[in-house]
Amino acid sequence: MITKRIIPCLDVRDGRVVKGVNFQGLSDVSDPVELARYYSESGADELVFYDITASAEGRKLFTDILCRVAQTIFIPLTVGGGVNTLEDFDRVLKCGADKVSVNSGAIRDPELIRRAAKRYGNQCVVLSADIKRVNGRFQVFAKGGREDTGIEAIGWLRRGVELGAGEVVVNSIDTDGVKQGFDLELLDEVCRAVPVPVIASGGAGSQQDFVELFKKVPSVDAGLAASVFHFGEIAIPDLKQTLWENDIIVRR
Amino acid sequence: MIGVIDYGVGNLFSLCSSLRYVGAEVQVSADPAVLEQADKLVLPGVGAFGDAADKLRATGLDQLVIKQAQKGVPVLGICLGMQLLFEESLEYGRHRGLGLLAGRVVPMEGALPAELKIPHIGWNALQPVAESPLLRDVKPGDCVYFVHSYYAEGCADSLVATAEYGIPITAMVQKGNVMGCQFHPEKSGPVGLAILRAFCEEEGKA
Numbered sequence: 001m002i003t004k005r006i007i008p009c010l011d012v013r014d015g016r017v018v019k020g021v022n023f024q025g026l027s028d029v030s031d032p033v034e035l036a037r038y039y040s041e042s043g044a045d046e047l048v049f050y051d052i053t054a055s056a057e058g059r060k061l062f063t064d065i066l067c068r069v070a071q072t073i074f075i076p077l078t079v080g081g082g083v084n085t086l087e088d089f090d091r092v093l094k095c096g097a098d099k100v101s102v103n104s105g106a107i108r109d110p111e112l113i114r115r116a117a118k119r120y121g122n123q124c125v126v127l128s129a130d131i132k133r134v135n136g137r138f139q140v141f142a143k144g145g146r147e148d149t150g151i152e153a154i155g156w157l158r159r160g161v162e163l164g165a166g167e168v169v170v171n172s173i174d175t176d177g178v179k180q181g182f183d184l185e186l187l188d189e190v191c192r193a194v195p196v197p198v199i200a201s202g203g204a205g206s207q208q209d210f211v212e213l214f215k216k217v218p219s220v221d222a223g224l225a226a227s228v229f230h231f232g233e234i235a236i237p238d239l240k241q242t243l244w245e246n247d248i249i250v251r252r
Numbered sequence: 253m254i255g256v257i258d259y260g261v262g263n264l265f266s267l268c269s270s271l272r273y274v275g276a277e278v279q280v281s282a283d284p285a286v287l288e289q290a291d292k293l294v295l296p297g298v299g300a301f302g303d304a305a306d307k308l309r310a311t312g313l314d315q316l317v318i319k320q321a322q323k324g325v326p327v328l329g330i331c332l333g334m335q336l337l338f339e340e341s342l343e344y345g346r347h348r349g350l351g352l353l354a355g356r357v358v359p360m361e362g363a364l365p366a367e368l369k370i371p372h373i374g375w376n377a378l379q380p381v382a383e384s385p386l387l388r389d390v391k392p393g394d395c396v397y398f399v400h401s402y403y404a405e406g407c408a409d410s411l412v413a414t415a416e417y418g419i420p421i422t423a424m425v426q427k428g429n430v431m432g433c434q435f436h437p438e439k440s441g442p443v444g445l446a447i448l449r450a451f452c453e454e455e456g457k458a
Contacts, residue, residue, distance in 0.1 A: 003377075003395060070266055076397060096269065
């Protein structure tokens with residue numbers, strides 16, 4: 001059977017990983033290549049690199065680093081951040097990325113999903129959405145979760161998949177940063193709505209949160225997190241052991 | 253030298269990086285004269301079967317692969333590259349493959365239990381079913397990374413490993429010097445690298 005995936009997410013600004021601390025045995029925790037190798041050796045099933053650089057020079061640094069990561073570790077790499085055009089897809093895929101995650105760029109121009117899926121295949125296009133409850137309804141937020149688009153979230157994800165997205169990342173703004181567990185209610189609704197893999201993001205605080213995620217919403221395919229891994233609160237080998245003991249199939 | 257066949261489908265960056273990582277000398281080329289010099293050939297591929305088969309034929313590289321394979325040069329097809337080794341595919345119509353292996357490529361849709369998602373994407377465990385030099389360092393249950401919606405069937409004489417996804421999916425094939433992986437060894441961590449290393453180190457009779 002397909003295993004449940006554990007995915008650390010690394011934010012990169014000007015070629016350095018943001019908020020990388022607390023790693024034993026790492027001399028430079030903000031070096032993306034070294035951190036990627038560390039995660040890969042710990043058993044991460046995939047890595048997400050998120051480019052939060054604003055400048056053109058920073059962007060160039062990012063692609064240089066991506067090339068170096070892709071020459072060093074051999075697991076799937078997903079890249080997001082500032083992806084607005086097919087040229088952006090091309091730029092990161094040439095450096096060894098396997099999938100490209102679109103968010104605000106797809107909200108501005110949903111046809112980007114269709115064009116990218118046609119050129120690179122559905123498996124390459126990941127639709128990522130920042131979602132928050134507004135008056136009891138799930139809505140999509142843009143620009144890193146700062147701007148309410150007014151778009152109803154489940155319908156948006158369904159449309160994205162129809163346009164060609166091969167996976168969706170569901171980031172719950174309501175649970176993000178709270179570390180009280182994933183947004184199971186939202187994830188369950190999304191899993192019922194779309195036929196493609198669903199990656200849960202936002203809210204992981206403990207190993208138990210991952211156990212609950214995969215037990216209570218069994219059709220979720222992957223759990224993504226940043227700070228709990230970066231700050232060493234959860235070590236991936238321990239997490240996989242715990243999942244295994246709870247009869248959740250993972251790669252070991 | 254390992255010749256990686258470049259016929260304009262997919263991105264070869266990770267594949268070449270991984271082959272170099274395991275110590276191979278790699279030459280990416282679309283030129284039959286260059287590829288003819290290679291000790292071993294890798295046939296990559298992503299996308300649709302029909303397009304890829306057409307591109308191989310348009311460049312004459314189909315004949316090169318067939319000729320070298322018949323001479324005994326080890327050939328490794330990866331993902332769509334593996335599918336192309338078979339006789340035919342039913343992906344969007346009926347398309348002829350290279351015919352180096354007996355069997356055909358069919359859609360997962362309709363063949364799997366309805367609750368399973370298509371494409372088959374993610375890490376799945378290999379179950380060896382026959383001996384192969386490629387499996388030299390692989391243990392049953394080792395996971396590799398798959399992304400595909402079609403699979404090879406009717407290939408009992410070349411099947412060496414499967415992966416369970418509602419039904420046993422053809423994961424690895426080998427018949428003599430003609431080999432293939434449905435998954436992406438270049439994205440399958442240490443297990444994938446071990447498979448590529450075994451391919452590179454195998455004594456070919458080229």
